[in-house]
Amino acid sequence: MTVLTATNLTKVYGGQKGAVPVKALDGFQLQVEEGEFVGIMGPSGSGKTTLLQLVGTIDKPTSGEVIIRNQKLSRLTGDGLALFRRRQLGFIFQDFNLLDALTLKENIILPLVLEGMPLATIEDRVYTVATQLGLRSELNRYPAEVSGGQKQRAAAARALIHQPALVLADEPTGNLDSRSAQSLMEALSSLNETQSTTILTVTHDPVSASYCRRILFIKDGRLFNEIRRGTDRGHFFHQILDVLATMGGESYDLAYARR
Ligand SMILES: Nc1ncnc2c1ncn2[C@@H]1O[C@H](COP(=O)(O)OP(=O)(O)OP(=O)(O)O)[C@@H](O)[C@H]1O
Ligand SMILES: [Mg+2]
Incomplete structure (x- = not known):
């Protein structure tokens, strides 16, 4: 089943x-x-x-x-849009947002x-997802008491x-050291394989990207290339x-070197 279709997407800022x-x-x-x-x-x-914001x-x-x-986003406004976003989408940001x-x-x-989900269902779900992300023993800690990698796995x-x-x-791995980055990508990759979770992620880091099954390369707002993993x-x-x-390479290297 197709989850996402974007057709002829153009975004012009300013002017x-x-x-x-x-x-x-x-x-x-x-x-x-x-x-x-x-x-x-x-x-x-x-x-x-920009692409992620439109999607x-x-x-x-x-x-x-x-x-x-099957829902055209242009048909949604106000509460309907907010509800759609809350139910159908999950967001992970570079700076955790906890x-x-x-x-x-x-x-x-x-x-x-x-x-307004029943408490018993909530308890059930939280232990399942915490187990999948290796967070069982950190659940009662506050964000300030855990590592960046643990924060990002909680955000996931x-x-x-x-x-x-x-x-x-x-x-999602932009603010993580390379070990935490790999452990997050491994967790996402395993969730993708075991639960068929559909994930679209932006990354600058080729190691993180190698966990994806398909990569789209964008240049100047257009598709430049696309590769699939064996x-x-x-x-x-x-x-x-x-x-x-x-x-x-130059603009890419500059962007990558900033991190
Ligand atoms: N709110 C905005 N107003 C005006 N221009 C914007 C706005 N947001 C983005 N742009 C411009 O649109 C272009 C694409 O920006 P975008 O943030 O999508 O790039 P990006 O690929 O995510 O870059 P980065 O790797 O640095 O995060 C850039 O030229 C940027 O300056
Ligand atoms: Mg960006």
Whole structure:
């Protein structure tokens, strides 16, 4: 089943009061099937975050359409849009976005509490997802009391607990050391394989990207290339480096070096 279809997606920012308009996405097409784990790579400013914002209902395209599970996003407004976002989508951000005053468990269950789900179901779900993400013994700690990697795995648990149609992640490993980054990507990869969770993630890091099953490369708001992983992650990693090298390495290297 197709989870996401984006057709002819164009986003132009600015252009008011004499400012020069920026075309962040230019006729971008994308289709994601249920159970896919798709990575988005490309130089800084190529339109990756813009794409995630349009798919995530955070912003609207200038033209084109996004369809998630047969729902045209352009048909949704106000409460309907908020409800759709809350039920069908899960978000993981670079800076975790956890509430400091709540324990990891309270952070994770927040989407279910908002839905008014029965307590017994919530308890059940939180232990399942915490086990999958290796967080069982940290659940009663506060964000300030755990590592960056644990914070991000808690954020991933929060994004997954309501079993959304699509999980969107914008550089989820951007603030993690390489070991924590790998452990997050391993957890996401395993959830993708065992639960068929559909994931779309932006990443600058070729190692993180090698956990995905398919990578789309964006340049200047357009699809530049697309590759699929076979069984060998090491081989995929080298394929990713090869495509990045053909993309005009300079802007890519600058973006990567900032991190
Ligand atoms: N709110 C905005 N207003 C005006 N221009 C914007 C806005 N958001 C993004 N842009 C511009 O749109 C283009 C694409 O930005 P976007 O944030 O999607 O890039 P990105 O691929 O996520 O880059 P990075 O790797 O640095 O995060 C850039 O030229 C950026 O400056
Ligand atoms: Mg970005």
